[in-house]
Amino acid sequence: MIAASLVSGYRIYEAKEGLNIGTAEPVMLALNPSFANAVSTSIWQHSPSSLTRPPTGELEEYLPSEVFSPRNVILIVGDALRASRMSLFGHDRKTTPFLDAMHDSGNLHLTTRAHSICSESFCGLLGLSTARFVHQIPSTSPNLAQVLRMHGYRVELILGGDHTNFYGLADALGPYDSFWDGTMSNGYLNNDRAVLEKAANLPAFRGTPILMQFHLMSSHALGQRNEPFVSFSPVANYYLRHRLPADPGQAQEWSRNFYDNGVLQLDHTVKELLKTLENLGYLQNSIVVITSDHGEMLGEHGIFGHAFTVRQPALDIPLILMRFGFQGEPIATDRLPSQADVAPTILAELDIQPPAGWSGRALQGAETLDFSFFQQAEEIGLFDHRDEAGIWKFWINMKSQQQYAYRLETDPSEDQNVVQEVPYALRQEWMELLVRDRLRSPAVSEPAP
Numbered sequence: 001m002i003a004a005s006l007v008s009g010y011r012i013y014e015a016k017e018g019l020n021i022g023t024a025e026p027v028m029l030a031l032n033p034s035f036a037n038a039v040s041t042s043i044w045q046h047s048p049s050s051l052t053r054p055p056t057g058e059l060e061e062y063l064p065s066e067v068f069s070p071r072n073v074i075l076i077v078g079d080a081l082r083a084s085r086m087s088l089f090g091h092d093r094k095t096t097p098f099l100d101a102m103h104d105s106g107n108l109h110l111t112t113r114a115h116s117i118c119s120e121s122f123c124g125l126l127g128l129s130t131a132r133f134v135h136q137i138p139s140t141s142p143n144l145a146q147v148l149r150m151h152g153y154r155v156e157l158i159l160g161g162d163h164t165n166f167y168g169l170a171d172a173l174g175p176y177d178s179f180w181d182g183t184m185s186n187g188y189l190n191n192d193r194a195v196l197e198k199a200a201n202l203p204a205f206r207g208t209p210i211l212m213q214f215h216l217m218s219s220h221a222l223g224q225r226n227e228p229f230v231s232f233s234p235v236a237n238y239y240l241r242h243r244l245p246a247d248p249g250q251a252q253e254w255s256r257n258f259y260d261n262g263v264l265q266l267d268h269t270v271k272e273l274l275k276t277l278e279n280l281g282y283l284q285n286s287i288v289v290i291t292s293d294h295g296e297m298l299g300e301h302g303i304f305g306h307a308f309t310v311r312q313p314a315l316d317i318p319l320i321l322m323r324f325g326f327q328g329e330p331i332a333t334d335r336l337p338s339q340a341d342v343a344p345t346i347l348a349e350l351d352i353q354p355p356a357g358w359s360g361r362a363l364q365g366a367e368t369l370d371f372s373f374f375q376q377a378e379e380i381g382l383f384d385h386r387d388e389a390g391i392w393k394f395w396i397n398m399k400s401q402q403q404y405a406y407r408l409e410t411d412p413s414e415d416q417n418v419v420q421e422v423p424y425a426l427r428q429e430w431m432e433l434l435v436r437d438r439l440r441s442p443a444v445s446e447p448a449p
């Protein structure tokens with residue numbers, strides 16, 4: 001099926017090359033009427049087992065770095081953790097007191113918002129693991145776990161929630177030496193207390209470097225809310241629509257209270273987790289990365305939840321990095337990184353070369369992407385990072401052919417679709433990229449001299 005999809009994608013590209021793209025709107029329809037169907041045939045319809053290992057080539061070609069810094073890597077993913085609902089990123093409610101305190105004491109070496117490559121768990125987690133965009137997955141490059149295993153690391157996955165029955169995610173994130181997920185707990189599978197218990201029962205660190213990936217459900221609407229963390233009220237779980245108040249404003253307020261309680265609980269869970277790992281010796285020489293698989297809609301544009309849209313709240317994720325046991329320069333970034341940049345940024349902390357096929361770029365380096373991409377079902381789009389006046393966000397709905405363009409700096413809630421004000425040549429360039437990049441790697445800027 002993957003091969004068939006690639007072949008059909010290639011045919012579409014060939015068809016595009018044969019057309020005079022500049023003569024008619026809408027461009028997508030001019031390309032090929034079947035394009036919409038082909039592009040929305042994304043990784044969801046592929047067999048997850050085929051995502052487990054690269055089929056050929058690049059795995060053997062990748063050469064491990066001979067000299068590197070074998071630091072432990074602790075990757076903590078908060079499910080549906082949206083940056084703008086964290087006080088660390090300016091939310092007016094105190095939802096992340098632990099991370100705020102770490103920031104104030106200078107212990108966060110990178111604190112930035114980023115964007116996810118899609119708005120659901122499966123592709124978001126693959127974006128973290130493969131350092132690629134949705135349309136470039138499955139990848140023939142080794143993923144983060146494979147790269148680290150080639151450098152002598154153990155891989156330990158401790159994942160709240162169901163990663164066994166849900167798309168076969170466990171296989172896609174591996175290879176691993178040890179795996180646990182919420183389906184193996186005695187109680188509710190989305191309770192982060194079980195993750196903390198699992199961590200507390202780990203053996204003490206024995207000297208072999210390790211990649212530990214944790215998945216926390218506290219910030220997800222299905223995550224168990226444990227009583228001490230209910231701080232904002234009244235609440236309503238927006239996954240249970242029939243329980244929401246009829247008044248839209250009230251429904252939004254109650255939903256946001258419910259969500260913010262989850263963020264508060266997540267912050268506390270991270271604190272407890274790090275305390276446990278420190279006591280077991282895993283933080284002596286390590287990096288801790290806290291991020292998310294995707295964001296969450298909380299009533300913006302009338303949408304609650306995720307997996308429906310590429311609206312900014314659904315792509316808005318945190319990217320936080322802490323160093324333990326070693327010094328280094330703070331990592332500054334003035335761009336909006338992508339989820340695909342996370343794995344290269346991790347490898348840079350270990351002085352390990354990334355695989356050639358990775359699309360993301362380490363934030364410690366001077367090389368930056370001109371474009372980063374996102375997709376959710378029939379909505380495909382890009383961020384254009386080239387304009388110093390600010391980032392453009394552009395997407396097209398492949399079914400309706402409707403186009404959307406926003407300046408996030410001045411219109412963060414995406415209220416004003418300014419696509420008609422975008423110069424035609426620029427819009428045309430974006431459209432061509434969205435087609436071309438179904439098949440090619442994104443353009444990259446040369447490092448500044």
Ligand SMILES: [Zn+2]
Pocket residue numbers: 079080120121122293294
């Ligand atoms: Zn998720």
